[in-house]
Amino acid sequence: MNNTRNQPSARKFWSWFMPVGRQAGSWAFALNRITAIGLTFYLFLHLGVLSLLAQGPGAYDDFLVLTENPFIKLGELAVVAAAILHGLNGIRIILTSFGVGVTRQKQLFYGFMLISVLVILIFTARMY
Amino acid sequence: MSQSTLSSSASGPRPGENTWIWLIKIATGPLLVIVLLLHFIANHYFGSMSSGLMTYEDVIKYFQNPIIPAIEILFLITVVTHSLIGLRGIILDMNPSRNTLKIVTWLLTILGVSSVVYGIWLALTIASKGS
């Protein structure tokens, strides 16, 4: 007689990304997941692009010209940002998983996010 | 004291994740952070292009020292392992059925192994181009 509207279900993955009104941990989790998916996509894209190296100088260098295009640069910046965010948040998860800083996990998250923003700004400056 | 009708799920605990998978994921994590840092620096500072990226010749020259392909292959293995275990974790959160999970696990393993093999071949061909 109970309805299933409110029950857990696989279709509810949007709940990973519903940190509205939630604590730092939810933002970290949502961020971690988005950057993870983005980085994995880029990993295989990157492996594919590198195959041009095997075809000799022409193909690869022509491709490099593309990297001047501002949109591609933005994409690369996004990858760099994702790597930094995911990396630092990963360290936070590993530290807390071993009981280090568990009571201060929020501060850890805010601290790491600050570092990420700074590094990302440096890279942006370098790139443009 | 707990009655059989009281166990959480009829089929008992599902073996999709275990200590070793998790340990591999969190071992490759920090390793990745270090190697990625080197990779960034190598690619964005020593390259001859204005943006720091390496041209074809740069790459070939860079790969002459045999340490570099070794590091790049190690890097490839860790990043592929880490990302595919993580991806599998995300898929697990979609609550797949038992055989879907088996298929997914197989696909990811094949994808992982083949990209590592392809990476090793690529690294070696680049290294050999220099001689």
Place this chain on the structure above:
Amino acid sequence: MSKPHVIIIGAGFTGVATAHDLALRGCDVTVVERGDLCHGTSGRTHGLLHSGGRYAVKDKESAVECIDENMILRRIVPQVIEPNGGLFIAIEEGDLDYAEQFIESCEECHIPLEELKPQEALKLEPNINPKVLTAFLIPDGTFDPLRLALAFAGTAKHNGARFQTYHEVQGFLMDGQGNVSGIKVLKRAANKTEELRADVVVNATGAWAGEITNMAGLDAPVKPTPGIMVAYDQRFVQRAINRLNTPADGDIVLPQRRMVVVGTTSFDAENVDYIPVTDDQIKLMLERGSELIPGIRNAKPRGIYMAARPLIGGGSGRSIARTFKCYDHKETHNIDGLVTITGGKATTLRAMAEKTADVVCAKLGITAACVTKETPLLSYRQYYASPN
């Protein structure tokens, strides 16, 4: 032959305990409850596993019931009890005058008692009022109300009883001769009414007993007598601390999880469905509570609530006897098929159930004896064992 069907109205302490007893004696039991378990008074009880000490002087019948049941509950359902005992402490000279008759009455009601010197009491419970003059160790205790009910209900369910929560009784079904043959009930989760037939209907609705009997044109001598209780956010003591004097307002503080609960008051009330909390009673609890445990003065209240005790018959407030009564309306009003049980205390839920079950079994011609005294209850989570 098929088991006789008994409907029990009300899933408070009495209802679930009676369901447990009748299920063991071979009845097919259906418990019908307007809300969920312990929605009425049972949920908002103090949580005191009574030693009877508080009633020894004025109400020996209740006191003996309490101490006997106290010992039984410690044996059959330890999983929901903090069995750390209690202290009756004297703080003012006036309290000491009460000690004399207190000791005599406790012995008379075979309530184990041990007098402690003030330093001994302060060593056992450092947070009680340092001005303690004398103290008596007594086998009080604390329980978790919902889980006590769940333990009985879970065991009853395991033995075949059915629990229909969110089912509100609307009226009785009468057979030709003016006897009760079942109930009309509203399934609140679906806004649908149903009819349920039974050989006997037990009205175990405590303070609401009158409301139910009115549906059969009778009145039940129940006087809802609410009292306030205030829970504070620190566990100051391991034992229940009582004031050594005639029962009065705010004369007990008992530990529960990481809290202490100060109670209680006693006044008359008409509308039992919602009893507002009043500021003066909260202040009174703070006053009296900090007389027993000074630390309460700077503790933060965590929960403040009212509970309507189902007291029987005339008189007012504390003077009414605190024992319980079971009415077979065949004898009282010549209406067969309806039994009302009310009055009593939380601690005596098993005894109330035994008496009610005896009355019901007599009506149904069941000879099985009551075995709940020796039957340990299952885990309270057993109530949720098989998906219903």
Place this chain on the structure above:
Amino acid sequence: MTEQWNITLRIYRQKENEAPHFDNFKMEVNPDEYVLDAVERAWAFHDRTICFRHACHHSTCGACGMRVNGVEKLTCITLIRDVTKNGATLKVEPLRNFPVVSDLAVDMGPFYRKMEAVGARPVLPVTEAEIENPPAKWDTDDAQYIRLSDCIECGLCISACPVMATTPEYLGPAPLAAAQDNGIKRKPELLSIVDCEDGVWRCHSVFECTAVCPSFVDPARRIMDLRKQVVGARVRKLFGKA
């Protein structure tokens, strides 16, 4: 005269065969009352069909967990003053990730079964269950005192956990915290129950459970500690065998 607020109590309504909707109740409340009192008053004086779970009214039974303005709260100890303002709305919904019986009442069955599966201790010595290193004040003979455990099985952590929202099989914060409280050394059979995809490895360190826990359990920290226990047990098993 005590302060009075006029608020709109907006309650989630769901009957068996009807689509869920919200009912609004304009009410005058004392801000120092609890949210549960407002809901009970709405039932008593405005609409007797409202179904909701409550029992002890002082956070020992765990029956009245609900989502108040989107955040999991134990409504019997949540002051109205802390969750809304005068003239504003107070939205009350059932907990997430539980089957809804009706309106605000949910079925605790699946959750209680998981707690039983890990053998959660209902009572324990007062000297145990401290999450930080046990405070020095417990002396040896204090261990004789038994108290009801911290976890009141209210289900707030189950509702707050985003991972719990995706699969009913996941044990969830409270059962894992109870497994940690039992300890794998003391109950080795727990290892196979928690060292799996529905156990300790599904937790993604979101810490929402600890954020909403009203009873000092700190489930997130206990899950992290349970991870150490599981890793330790597996490694010992490996070398024990090898």
